[in-house]
Amino acid sequence: MAADAAAAADTFPKLLVRNARLFGARPAMRHKDLGIWQTWTWAEVLDLVRAYAVGLNRLGIKRGETVAIVGANRPKLYWSVMAVQMLGAVPVPVYADAVADELAYVLSHAEVRFAVVEDQEQVDKILAVMDRLPKLQEMIYDERRGLRDYDHTHLHPIDDVIEEGRKALADPEVAAWLDAEIEGGKGSDPSIILYTSGTTGVSKGVVLTGERSIVAASDSVRFDKLTEKDVALAYLPLAWVGDHYLNYAQGLVAGFCTACPENSDTAMQDLREIGPTFYFAPPRTLELLLTRVTIRMEDAGFLKRKMFHFFIDVARKYGERILNKEPVPIFGRLLYWLGELLVYGPLKNVLGFSKVRVAYTAGEAIGPDLFAFYRSIGLNLKQLYGQTEAFLYLTAQPDGQIYADTVGPVFPNVDIRIAEDGEVLFKSPGMFEGYFKDEQKTAEVMTPDGYVKTGDAGFFDEKTGHLKIIDRAKDVGRLNNGTLFPPKYIENKLKFYPNIREAVAYGDKRDFVAVMLNIDLTAVGSWAERNNVVYASYQELAQHPLVYDMIEKHVAEVNKSLAADKMMAGAQIKRFLILHKELDADDGELTRTQKVRRGFIAERYAPLIKALYGGAPEADIATEVTFEDGRKGVIKARVKIRDMKIEPASPAMGKAA
């Protein structure tokens, strides 16, 4: 199998040579151009990349140098990565939507002398910060449009560079030199520098080596049995570890075909046309797709709508069990088969999932209902957990062992340890060399015995042996009795209920866990309509006893699921209240990315916190609010508080759906 043969090659250029030999006539890359899918075989790609590398060398790129690559998922940018690596230089991909400031930081920190960019937009962006990039000398671009009148002394179209190289390669001496360059590449040399997105401070350059990257990618290729017959659509940012791993590294190791969308807006249509067999999507994308399907079904005719709902119920009942190869009554199988014919099959076709064999989601917690929906219609969706520093996989769910609330067992050849304070530590085959030019930060994330700190807190589920990630390690607190208290984990569990819009959990250095909730006006509003609950405002609806009853049921269910985990059983919710107003970024209660600011909310609603922990059944609160036009007003309310029953720690299966 391809993955085993890959072990012999310790750099990506060597793998490319191998692929051209083994799968020469098979497609390596596709790109939709002028409405038509263009295909390049592995042999053609090798040919192009060789010419490109020689062309780049003529421009002066030498071994060990860094080269920035800025743009969307386009074949020529992937080839740029390959060609740069072929010369022993180090590609540094940068997010295409990075603002000029971020771009300037990465380019100057990585000390790039060359930049390969997609189009005029990127050229302009770099030119605007040129004074901060004294080292940058040459720019190479893909899309010619709009650049015709630019000064071309230090600006080169990729096509011309390739053409130059092709002419030079006609000389057998040059060809022999290039062969020697490829052979001379060492697996221990840096292969790529991936800058982390920098959500937690300044972005850091993660240095990965060729050999380790290939070993890591070989493990996952074997794990999911990927072969040269697979197809993936590369639509996630080029500079993100996920794309570099899932498409570039796995593509080269397995020899599968990577398709590039026409542009970023057509990805959904392109997905349908390509019909990938390997698919990755963050939970948000999956949610967006489901919403779109739901809306379209609500607009569909009576018969279609009824059929859809009927068979989705069937899928909910039997779909997952069939996917997990568990016993299912013959009647259920028959119904599911019919559903596949009438609903699931066409639906998957519309979404572009017809041929997907392996699909992953990662990045944030996924709602159990959302996860179960895709699995029930027969999409083999799984979760993985990984990090740039690990070169991705740390855990992944094997086929048939899927749970919505775990990220799977430890990945082959990966070593995971949970620190005293709950932080997940790892050693992995693809582990990074260090942060570029930052010994201190590198030392900070390493333990003395060579493990890397993830910054995430988690634990191994006792029944399944799978890892559960609960929160960022620094946010995890402890109750006064020493029980672990991961606020986000509890909040997420609550927020998975459509009726609950926001949740804020408190418990660090307290006696028990208490939460403040926001109801979702749309969901609860439509429930109120159906149940003859009359209300005039959000405030009135939020304080309605029937709404409290309904939310209480949700909280009780969350407690039940927390009780199922020995680690979490002590962190059950003892008291809750529904806030009289919606948390709002304008009032500073949420960040602009809609994350709750726990500390600030605690201060602002101090009387409520006091009542929650003081045992009062209700509390008065007056809060200043900012209206959209900037005027301020005061909302006064009496908020009720409910007590919850604490479930005994029970060993129930925490299974998806």
Add this chain to the structure above:
Amino acid sequence: MRAPSGPDVAVGEVLLSVENVSLSFGGVKAVSDVSFDIRKGEIRAIIGPNGAGKTSMLNIINGFYHPQQGRITFKGMTRAKMRPYEAAYGGIARTFQNVALFRGMTALDNIMAGRSLKMHRGFFWQLLRHGPALEEEVEHRRRVEEIIDFLKIQEIRRTPVGRLPYGLQKRVELGRALAMEPDLLLLDEPMAGMNLEEKEDMSRFILDVNDHYGTTIALIEHDMGVVMDLSDRVVVLDHGVRIADGTPAQVKSDQAVIDAYLGVAH
């Protein structure tokens, strides 16, 4: 200063010249005794307050209205009366103030419609969709795809234009005009009703069209900022009379123009 300032940006030879043109509807004088020229490769703006006769002027160039007096010379040929389709054959394409697309057809089909004058095979050949007719269609489709790529509207290729937001409809309309590969492109208020971002996008496309295809563009526009940034030369009309002609800088400082836009104390 009443005499119009003379243009000093000579881009190329004169592509179209309008000499002493007058047009009236009954007693209403829409355009009276207007002269100006459009040179090859330039972006020429026709501006003026409401009712200045801008669209009438465009309709005259386009062959939709026939002026009672005056001469119009296009590509060295002076014509008496010209029908719109003759203008189209001659290499003049236009977009409209209120989008005029085939609403039920996809963006692709709308732009393809712009190619119809360039199709040489007859009706029956096209009906057969075989041999030379097919080859021809493939070639036309390639050109259309280039335009789709140019205007970055790949994702709406198959969407009926009636379902598209206004800004995108305008872009499709520009695409259809471009599909005619015109020598002269007339844009009637290309930014009307657009938000700032859409305006910026559209300005970029107009500049790119001019740069990439070398198309001569005459545009009518209300938004002064846009006009001043985009055009090489501006002719200003007021009540059907030309009151200024020159570079944006010249026109901006012209007292007559300022009076026409801001009004004068009577």
